[in-house]
Amino acid sequence: MRRIESSQNSQVKHWKRLVTVRKERDKSGEFLVEGFHLVEEALKKPDLVLSIIIREGITIPKAWNVEDIEIIEVTMDIAVEIAETEHSQGIYAHCSQPKSTTDQQQNWKKLLFIDAVQDPGNVGTMIRTADAAGMDAVILGKGSADAFNPKTVRSGQGSHFHIPIVKGDLSQWIQSCKYKKIAVYGTSLEDSVTYNDVEPQQQFALIMGNEGSGLSPEILVQTDMNLKIPLLGQAESLNVAVATGILLYTLIPINIKS
């Protein structure tokens, strides 16, 4: 096991920048996850794990298969520097961001498109919800919080290792869906149908928009149909991740009978 004691070490600087600087994540295609649960989820995709970093005194659970993975021990000071949360568990995985091939992308039939959702916690919860609903992938359009921001990863609860996440041009993705006859649903209060008037679909794309302003106008004109969730009380809106859950669990076919 390697041990690093200097916070001036170039690797420590890289880890720290992965936590704090989006450009560093974008450029390197890497990210850092924190805590026992997320590191364990990362290890289910061992090809993505570049190294596991532990604070001195922390022991890796015996049940984990880490034979082929580099373990790096760091001092308490370094562990604090690369920690995102105040009460860090002192264990991290330095990971590659998962990639998907064009061939894989061609086969996706159930897609969640995220259009300029700004809060990382919301984006992470939406990724987790898409995973739970058995979606094939999440596509993040421009203006959205970074999928690999530590806050996004934390709210994703491991789903970053379960479901492909792609940054892309939503207009191009919508065109590709139309070509493949996949229905594209937007969300809007105007010119829209109530969510529960729509039948479950074997293939579809759902687009969710910005917390304050909803879908961008240029995206809205490209949808096949827009859905709305009635607000029956005095709330002005629903949280975007909650709305995502309601709509995905309306659109996906549930065949499990109790």
Next chain:
Amino acid sequence: MRRIESSQNSQVKHWKRLVTVRKERDKSGEFLVEGFHLVEEALKKPDLVLSIIIREGITIPKAWNVEDIEIIEVTMDIAVEIAETEHSQGIYAHCSQPKSTTDQQQNWKKLLFIDAVQDPGNVGTMIRTADAAGMDAVILGKGSADAFNPKTVRSGQGSHFHIPIVKGDLSQWIQSCKYKKIAVYGTSLEDSVTYNDVEPQQQFALIMGNEGSGLSPEILVQTDMNLKIPLLGQAESLNVAVATGILLYTLIPINIKS
């Protein structure tokens, strides 16, 4: 307009404790809200607003009706002390927690019960979701985050002023529902029916449980029926506020046809 310049002022100390100490909120039955949007929502229930606090240099929007409300100006230093968020807008409302009478409570027919949900952001989003779904009230059982914690209030997005929130003994509330023939739905993966096998109900109580462990065993044995949301991907669970949205929007009758 009164102006306070000393952070040793007893009122400033009380505001600060309302933000940071649950006991202070419980004992006084008061809380503080922050930011233009929440203060505006508070003003829709003027009886609850004890005073509006503004940082020097901040102007109250002309459209607001604040004639009968005390406005207190404070220095930048005091504004920072009572701020919950880093980028505070410098405007606060010191409010009484809304109360409901036994007579009002007797008429409630659509209820959300929260059993030991610990994250204030989750509890706030659940209150907002219950408001959106047109529920009559939210009942918070023991072990839940405080409804009037600043983080809970922030995620509530104003719903604290729209829907009654009561702290209570969930077992007693369940008994009261049974007496009134109101169906009580729990949530569980075992001995449960899939959420979309249940028809919308004119009256019901839904109980949502702790983020990690779900419903308490003593609550689970008292429900009429338990619901589950199938997990179709690899996610181990849904966020509790997202699950609340899916279940409430399955159980409430949606009569609005597009």
